[in-house]
Amino acid sequence: MLSVTNLSVRYTGSESDALSNINLSFENREFVCILGKSGSGKSTFIRCINGLQKPTNGEVFYKDTSLSNLSEKELRIVRREMGMIFQHFNLIPRLTVMQNVLTGTFGYRSTFKNLLGWFSQEEIDRAKQAIEDVELNSQMNRRVEQLSGGQKQRVGIARALLQNPNVFLGDEPVSSLDPGTSTRIFTLLQEIHERHNLLTIINVHDVELAKRFATRLIALKEGEVVFDGSPNEFSDKEFNLIYHSSSEEVKELVYS
């Protein structure tokens, strides 16, 4: 469903690759967590998948089509099938929960309709359902600036659901939340993942959380994949290697 081949990214002015020759493929229904130290390339990888970051080399294929071959308009169509949630939620603080969630339909509507804020009854009903799915019914008409971090992330999830996504992407969606709230958000992501048959790919710093919810773990170190396997295979040894050793030592030890 989604794959990357020989994917490399080097930012302008940088002397090293943020991502270096990554080859991975993902199937529907996988719940993938991406681990790695700060600066290892996790966000860059997610941004390549949804076409926000152009590779320096290599390709991203979504449903067998290379994103490099798509026009901006075609890319927008791909992007609307990829719901995305963010560390800082990326909501519009002064708008209500309902208004924020409805922006999830924007990729499917004309700019004219979006500017005027006209929504059909069907769109409003779907938004209500998504708000119910994330258990925020009682907050529907509150401004999001009045919500807690966990509630804000639920709004982000409901907004992404309105896109009818095939792929759910998360760029450190629980990094600013406390442990209990983080677990509840991951539980919700898992439920949504199963109910909608999604491919879910989430960057996360919390290894225990990743091991508990993911079906597959991928670890990046200095822009390279140094671990790709099931959560049971990821032990303290891998943890120490990934967070404390050089990438050459990691590859030697993990794959020896």
Ligand SMILES: Nc1ncnc2c1ncn2[C@@H]1O[C@H](COP(=O)(O)OP(=O)(O)OP(=O)(O)O)[C@@H](O)[C@H]1O
């Ligand atoms: N826009 C940019 N311009 C130049 N360099 C960048 C840019 N974005 C990221 N980088 C560099 O690319 C490398 C990978 O960054 P990236 O944000 O992908 O890592 P990350 O694993 O997501 O980090 P974090 O966990 O801190 O978010 C880092 O060295 C970073 O400094």
